[in-house]
Amino acid sequence: MSVEKQILSTIEEKIRPALQSHGGDVEFVEFDEQNGVLKVRLQGACGSCPFAQETLRAQVEAVLKKDIPEIKSVVREM
Secondary structure (H helix, E strand, O other), rough: OHHHHHHHHHHHHHHHHHHHHHOOEEEEEEOOOOOOEEEEEEEEHHHHHOOHHHHHHHHHHHHHHHHOOOEEEEEEOO
């Protein structure tokens, strides 16, 4: 399975349900395989929440890095 497919699967199965339960969501933007940087866009309540950066770090980045070692960092695209 490609890294991008692993990312999409992890988002769908492990991250999206938690964010949607709070009125938010996350969208895959792109993955730079050379640098290990994943870009995502937080949506809904997560996009405007004052704790969006913490959500990105603690829920999105932590889960993805644990499951997919190729990911070095996750950044938020506005």
